[in-house]
Amino acid sequence: MKKQLFFWLLAAGFPAAAQTPTPLTARQGKVKLTFMLAAGQPTYAVTYGTKAVVNASRLGLAFEGGQGFDGPLTLLGSEVKDVDETWQPVWGEVKNIRNHYQQLTVHLRQPAAPGRRLDVVFRVFADGVGFRYELPRQLALGNFVVSDELTEFALPADHQAFWIPGDYDTNEYLYTKSRLSAVDNAQQVKASTEIAVRDAPDAQAVATPLMLKADDGLYVNIHEAAQVDYPAMQLHVDRASHRLTARLVPNAVGSKAFLRAPSRTPWRTIIVSDKAPDILASKLILNLNEPSKLPTTDWIKPMKFVGVWWEMQIGKSDWKYANSADTLDAQGHLIPTGRHGANTANVKRYIDFAAAHHIAGVLVEGWNVGWEDWFGAWKEQVFDFVTPYPDFHVQEIKDYAQSKGVQMIMHNETSGSATSYEQHLDTAYQFMNRFGYPSVKTGYVGRIIPRGEHHDGQWMSNHFVRVAEMAAKHHVTVDMHESVRPTGLSRTYPNWLSGEAGRGNEYNAFSIGSPPEHETIMPFTRFIGGPMDYTPGIFKLQNFEPTGKRSVRTTLAKQLALYVVLYSPLQMAADLPENYEAHPDAFKFIEDVPVDWDDTRIVAAEPGDYITTVRKAKGENEWYLGSITDENARTQPVKLDFLPPGQRFEATIYADAKDADWQKNPASYQITKQVVTSKSTLTLRLAPGGGAAVSFKPVAGK
């Protein structure tokens, strides 16, 4: 056997004294990346045409115990390569994704003995830049602990920002629109009592995706891609200089990441354009993720679903079966309150509704023992994920759903106890396989166990990937709630269909809710990382709960439009069956609208104001449009030039009625039909807090 030490080759690859002159550059279209090493300090800058996107900004990683890449570095060399390829996602907004970039790899060395090496890899796309740190295999670096990431984003001006607090445990805040110089999350964090667990020690920290709008017309989005084995990046805002600095969510002992070379960080992403729609259309983050790791994907099915869920959110029924874990009869059995939502008869009602309306799935929350004492005590063993309440008959429900052609969706709430979930994971997924649940919605409401860890730290980042992997092994798709926000990992784990990690429609049920502008911001922020199970489709928008004080602050037509504007391969029809049955004509749009697409066009968009999106159904000659506005009424013209020329389509327009208004008359809608072609133009009238949804189906015989 030839005993050849691979690492010697690597180490020998670069003469120690090489000093390639900087700047080094890479570009694609209008985007240009410049790397500089001045006085040993690596920086990068990004321009878009003649406009500065990011001024010279620091790069680096600091290690515990020193000897990281925070001191002066030397340049060993660099390489540039061009890549242009096209790939097909298992599901998504488009059928084909072009991955076209110029890559600059910069090899750096720490001059202090023993001379550790770091690569910085930049990928420059026509719509932005991604870069990451890579620690190659080397003798001088084995295990290490990241104490800080020094990455900066030096913004050239005091942009408008759409931001939520940089919280270690939640992304469910309302968005604030402010100048960077005005970022201060302290009051909001304190006041947001509708969010169960909050931990945001830095008042000047914001979460990503961070959406920015410059006064010179540039739109900039900062986030990350492929967050694996690493904590989430948040951004500390220096309000005077508009310089953003990476802040990594710490672990239980205050460290950031335990790693071993060879290793690499997630990609730091900057999406940029002078047109807001381009931000929404960007595939930069998906392109920076690894291809699917799953051996097969034919079992992965996007779908719509209804569920025993909204009725608990609005207080009509309960997750729990008894009043408390101590409400026991003489035999030691829980005494039912009679308010338990997940009972067999009620579940069958949802199955019947789904079957009647071609909705593929039925989610049931509160089906399993533990809800009497599930939250707030940082308990580790709360649920075992396999034991139903006495009134939930697993086998009977399985048989009934199968007979109706409906698929059951499992619910695994962990109450934040990730260790407990991992202990039960294999058993839980075997249970799903046995009882016909092809999909699971997970939940992490509560402080995390391992105690001291955070939802958005390295340990949980690995946990979420483990869940996706274990689910895939059992051919189960996943919808993760209260997880870290997505960074495009659904490309690598296409069974990771959707998630929450943002402020969904549910906040309208139990809290002050979200203002009409909310859904016009979400696609520019939370959805930049991937699909969200936003749970649209509420038809009863007011007076749906006992106090009468809560409301969903949109019109009904806007709820329909959200199925197109907010992309997810899992979409819930969240309202109660009886509320849908009161509006069968409007519900037709939800029945029709697909969850997987061949193509997508962003017709018009402005964060915080409006979005109009049109998509082509996968494998079908059908198109669907969604248009939404904030609290202001708007008229939105739409040229139908996306339709194939020379064909006639029947457009069914679900629009706000003339008197519609999110506050005064949200459920007022009108449905009209007209025949159109690619030369037609539709003019949509959106009410305050309103929207419009349109289906385009080919006219038969033409």
Place this chain on the structure above:
Amino acid sequence: MKKQLFFWLLAAGFPAAAQTPTPLTARQGKVKLTFMLAAGQPTYAVTYGTKAVVNASRLGLAFEGGQGFDGPLTLLGSEVKDVDETWQPVWGEVKNIRNHYQQLTVHLRQPAAPGRRLDVVFRVFADGVGFRYELPRQLALGNFVVSDELTEFALPADHQAFWIPGDYDTNEYLYTKSRLSAVDNAQQVKASTEIAVRDAPDAQAVATPLMLKADDGLYVNIHEAAQVDYPAMQLHVDRASHRLTARLVPNAVGSKAFLRAPSRTPWRTIIVSDKAPDILASKLILNLNEPSKLPTTDWIKPMKFVGVWWEMQIGKSDWKYANSADTLDAQGHLIPTGRHGANTANVKRYIDFAAAHHIAGVLVEGWNVGWEDWFGAWKEQVFDFVTPYPDFHVQEIKDYAQSKGVQMIMHNETSGSATSYEQHLDTAYQFMNRFGYPSVKTGYVGRIIPRGEHHDGQWMSNHFVRVAEMAAKHHVTVDMHESVRPTGLSRTYPNWLSGEAGRGNEYNAFSIGSPPEHETIMPFTRFIGGPMDYTPGIFKLQNFEPTGKRSVRTTLAKQLALYVVLYSPLQMAADLPENYEAHPDAFKFIEDVPVDWDDTRIVAAEPGDYITTVRKAKGENEWYLGSITDENARTQPVKLDFLPPGQRFEATIYADAKDADWQKNPASYQITKQVVTSKSTLTLRLAPGGGAAVSFKPVAGK
């Protein structure tokens, strides 16, 4: 259905204003327990005949957020009951165990609203007292977090103590004999660099089991029983007053225990006698544990074993296969050093030896990938527990061992990453089932993951129980190394055969080792909680490693005696086959000695000085004796009145030769035989650091 609230019944059981007068007492033999409530402060005291064992000492539990049982309490009532029963352990030192005690239950209430209730349950045995706190099911107490346990042990005088530091992560220190007033662990903790992970923030804290000797002749041992879902108790020593206070090992966020009523703490145990042998013979801790929870136990087999292990400890071979994880050839494969111990040929050599000498098992450490980078970096994913090195052929070894009638023993080193082990547990045990490993030795060398948790905290306490339960599910027996020290849980989980959690023979291989007195202290301390895999049987006691500086500080005969003196249902013959083959006559004792017994008598014992133990083989008319001394030579007479009267036995005496001495001539032994009866007396001559082992077998035909 009759809706009857069980907790109302409970709450109604005691009139709120009842004030039973104290003292309340319970007694058994010479032991008397007194409970007092004075000014709302509960205390207890213990006497042995006329002698004070524990003076009036505080009781109580403090909760995070207050409203615990640290303030003044009122007495609701009390009950006394007597229990006398006999049970049979699955394996052990005796066939029958008598559980004979008087129980006093004291019902207390916190007067502050809402009036939470606490029971203190005392069990008084002829050889000591156990007591625990019980939190009954009650409306006023759901989830709670223990911030401190207030239990005290007010010792009446400045006793001699045999102690090790109260360390959150290890019990592998050398014992110090000192007065309580001289306890200070700081220097020892700092200097004990042979122990990988040490964390002992309180210089006046000692671990349990704590062995005490009073000047008035009493022997007292303080420990705990049934440590489940609760951290280990350590003891803070007030050096002036000789008052010991419970200190619970904290978790990652500084709390002690997350619990929910109904709940109960482990038993706090005080074993007492005026004869040292009674301490060793006590079954108090086993009696305080729950009966077996396993549905079947016939698959649980005590056994002796050899293993590929000591050769790594002494530097003859390595656990690792390559020099480092980065020592790769051009194909990316590890480049072997040629020093890997766990190779198929070497393993077969041990199998051959075991088969030839009727040793049931063969342990192999270092068989699986990961040892190049397993320790010191707090890495979570180190081993996967199922991937062998290229030179360890799992199937071939399985087939070979089976053909020889030998059982393989698995090794699962976790490097402290308990989360990773739990992730892989089911897969790892399925692997054992497939490849014929009925037993596993686990290891936790390193800082614990979940990071911030400790080996001896609540989380790991639960982990160890989970491992025992999962192993039982797969019919696997367990030997846990670097776990929390035992508290009798092998009664409840009889597949939990043995453990480490103490300073075993291995320290003689790689460190300054342990002095001759060590093994005379261990049965009074570490072994009070349960069996230890001490790995006795070293025959090559000097010059066994390259430096020639290490030595095992006993004679060879003492190594034999340890198989009787140190009880474990798993006993290793730890030395190399070639070292045994050099002394086949002495090895005959190891071949013969059982690991399961019908009866045990402690002939003579004094902590730190000497122990002589004799045991009857389970189901056989054979007896085995072990006698050990410290650094002083001793003559130990032994009356053979334990032998059945009227029968003749051949005694084979493995004794130190006249010139034997642990320092100068440790391997000098002589083997003699004589015929004896129950009326005979043997006089054993123990060399400095020496011992003697004797087998008694019935003389055929008489």
